[in-house]
Amino acid sequence: MKLLLIGECREGKLLEYSYELFGFASQAGAETAMLIVGGDGSLPGYGGTVYLADAGKYGEYNPDLHKRLVQAVVERERPDYVVFMHTSYGWDLAPRVAALLKVPQVSEVVALAEGGGFERPCLSQKMRQVVKPQGTPVVLTLQGGAFPALVPGGTPQVQPVDASGEGRLEFLGYEAAARKGVDLTKAEVIVSVGRGVGKKENIPVIAELARVLGGEVGASRPVVDSGWMDAGSQVGVTGQTVSPKLYVACGISGAIQHLAGMKKSGFIVAINKDKEAPIAGVADVLVVADVMQFVPALTAKLAK
Amino acid sequence: MKILVCIKQVPDMESRFKPDASGVWYADTDLAFRVNEYDEYAIEQAVLLKEQLGGEPEVTVLSIGPDRVVEAIKKGLSMGGDRGVHVQDAAAHLKDSWQVASIIAAYAAGEGFDLILTGLQSQDRGSAQVGVTVAELLDYACATTVVGFEYADGTVTVKRELEGGVKGTVRLKMPAVVTCQLGLNQPRYPTLPNIMKAKKKEVRVIPVAELLHQDQRVAPVEFRAPAKKGSAVVLEGELADQVDRLIGILKDKTAVLR
Ligand SMILES: Cc1cc2nc3c(=O)[nH]c(=O)nc-3n(C[C@H](O)[C@H](O)[C@H](O)COP(=O)(O)OP(=O)(O)OC[C@H]3O[C@@H](n4cnc5c(N)ncnc54)[C@H](O)[C@@H]3O)c2cc1C
Numbered sequence: 248m249k250l251l252l253i254g255e256c257r258e259g260k261l262l263e264y265s266y267e268l269f270g271f272a273s274q275a276g277a278e279t280a281m282l283i284v285g286g287d288g289s290l291p292g293y294g295g296t297v298y299l300a301d302a303g304k305y306g307e308y309n310p311d312l313h314k315r316l317v318q319a320v321v322e323r324e325r326p327d328y329v330v331f332m333h334t335s336y337g338w339d340l341a342p343r344v345a346a347l348l349k350v351p352q353v354s355e356v357v358a359l360a361e362g363g364g365f366e367r368p369c370l371s372q373k374m375r376q377v378v379k380p381q382g383t384p385v386v387l388t389l390q391g392g393a394f395p396a397l398v399p400g401g402t403p404q405v406q407p408v409d410a411s412g413e414g415r416l417e418f419l420g421y422e423a424a425a426r427k428g429v430d431l432t433k434a435e436v437i438v439s440v441g442r443g444v445g446k447k448e449n450i451p452v453i454a455e456l457a458r459v460l461g462g463e464v465g466a467s468r469p470v471v472d473s474g475w476m477d478a479g480s481q482v483g484v485t486g487q488t489v490s491p492k493l494y495v496a497c498g499i500s501g502a503i504q505h506l507a508g509m510k511k512s513g514f515i516v517a518i519n520k521d522k523e524a525p526i527a528g529v530a531d532v533l534v535v536a537d538v539m540q541f542v543p544a545l546t547a548k549l550a551k
Numbered sequence: 552m553k554i555l556v557c558i559k560q561v562p563d564m565e566s567r568f569k570p571d572a573s574g575v576w577y578a579d580t581d582l583a584f585r586v587n588e589y590d591e592y593a594i595e596q597a598v599l600l601k602e603q604l605g606g607e608p609e610v611t612v613l614s615i616g617p618d619r620v621v622e623a624i625k626k627g628l629s630m631g632g633d634r635g636v637h638v639q640d641a642a643a644h645l646k647d648s649w650q651v652a653s654i655i656a657a658y659a660a661g662e663g664f665d666l667i668l669t670g671l672q673s674q675d676r677g678s679a680q681v682g683v684t685v686a687e688l689l690d691y692a693c694a695t696t697v698v699g700f701e702y703a704d705g706t707v708t709v710k711r712e713l714e715g716g717v718k719g720t721v722r723l724k725m726p727a728v729v730t731c732q733l734g735l736n737q738p739r740y741p742t743l744p745n746i747m748k749a750k751k752k753e754v755r756v757i758p759v760a761e762l763l764h765q766d767q768r769v770a771p772v773e774f775r776a777p778a779k780k781g782s783a784v785v786l787e788g789e790l791a792d793q794v795d796r797l798i799g800i801l802k803d804k805t806a807v808l809r
Contacts, residue, residue, distance in 0.1 A: 424716025
């Protein structure tokens with residue numbers, strides 16, 4: 248069994264989560280090589296072969312060209328799996344590679360299953376499916392956090408790689424995250440508003456609980472997207488990463504992208520009318536109730 | 552300009568899901584269905600562009616699935632789409648992402664769309680493969696995870712959302728495929744007059760067999776609930792009792808309540 252891992256660089260650095268690819272490789276017990284479109288400063292701490300394509304020439308994001316680079320290395324290495332992280336880079340590039348190689352792709356893998364299958368979430372993380380690809384190599388993307396980050400150690404043997412082709416996208420540059428509003432990373436208590444709170448007019452009720460608990464108000468993404476709260480209050484992969492002593496999730500389903508930002512909280516209380524909401528997987532207490540009935544009752548009792 | 556918007560009908564995510572007779576996907580009896588959230592942003596973006604260009608582009612809304620997906624197409628039409636295409640397939644749920652993309656590409660191949668909009672992913676399968684694969688099959692330029700969209704003179708400039716709140720700006724020439732991420736715009740609610748108008752718009756029905764010529768590359772073999780992880784204390788029952796028990800636990804287990 249042989250794997251080709253596709254590392255991911257931004258502004259000349261290998262992104263930390265690329266090391267989860269090695270965690271997966273070690274679970275699969277497979278021989279590995281890695282491909283990176285980067286520079287000397289982006290090489291991983293890994294003693295095997297690293298194919299290095301020059302980011303100056305190919306750009307950090309240029310999928311039309313990057314897919315050809317992957318193809319060139321696949322022809323040399325003949326791997327069984329070509330493995331990406333399920334990130335903005337991975338889900339953009341993996342289907343292009345699968346289409347080019349005319350091979351199957353499985354997205355957001357969380358575990359290896361018996362008999363060559365892969366386990367993946369579906370229905371917004373509420374359920375799981377096991378799928379079996381027909382043919383090789385298989386292109387995989389891995390869910391962030393599903394496999395442990397692993398730094399194998401050593402110095403890579405670097406092999407340059409080149410490919411030809413035309414890129415139809417012009418990358419114009421990065422834009423840093425807009426950081427305004429409260430710094431949730433320092434809060435000891437966060438009470439977060441999810442879509443289950445129902446409407447913007449209900450937010451003061453949640454804010455009152457936060458005030459009584461001496462905390463700040465956070466939000467899930469749809470709450471921010473609908474304009475109920477500022478972008479600065481968003482918790483999650485594309486928002487802030489927080490670790491308060493107490494996190495109260497009000498009407499939040501527990502999508503992986505939200506959990507990524509809050510699962511390290513000291514104590515997690517979820518208020519949700521759906522007993523099967525995935526938030527139950529990280530919560531210490533799950534209150535099965537209508538948030539707009541439960542929260543005012545809780546606040547009233549605490550305020551006494 | 553011709554714009555194609557590909558939409559999927561998905562079950563309400565707050566439902567309880569049980570395996571169907573095949574044992575590899577969910578049973579759709581008793582479920583409420585709606586337009587995939589990501590696709591609503593795609594419809595809205597097409598309609599915004601149509602408005603920007605003085606109503607000139609023609610917006611086609613396509614969905615693959617059993618008869619009920621016509622409801623989703625009608626929603627797209629009542630948001631401002633011009634005509635619908637229903638690729639009729641009672642077994643759409645058993646097609647893999649590759650086959651779904653092949654069906655769309657087979658339809659689009661002869662139509663000369665300048666722009667194809669899809670959601671980043673569907674809420675039920677969540678593979679994030681269909682839009683990109685359609686682009687590859689049609690040899691269109693493609694950008695994914697789009698949270699900002701501008702059009703001028705045959706060129707599309709988009710903002711892609713990356714991890715940690717960082718965005719990347721990318722320019723692409725049409726023909727192009729763009730996959731839409733949450734927050735790209737504010738999907739509108741159809742107004743009653745527009746719902747009435749939508750009823751009169753054409754929905755062309757095409758049997759899937761006319762468009763599908765590809766075998767499955769990924770077979771579903773099992774469908775189940777995730778193994779229970781975590782050990783949440785579940786508080787059910789009377790409201791007042793739930794409040795008291797939660798306060799008791801917070802006093803016990805955290806330093807937040809003194
Ligand atoms: C690339 C990417 C990045 C993302 N980044 C983020 C991010 O940073 N942060 C983030 O939060 N999301 C992010 N998302 C979105 C994420 O996938 C989910 O869509 C989002 O977290 C869902 O928010 P929610 O739980 O508030 O809403 P929903 O998923 O709609 O859940 C609402 C919940 O409220 C419950 N509910 C409904 N009514 C009531 C009631 N009356 N009382 C009690 N409970 C009720 C329901 O049972 C449900 O569980 C991202 C998605 C992608 C694809």
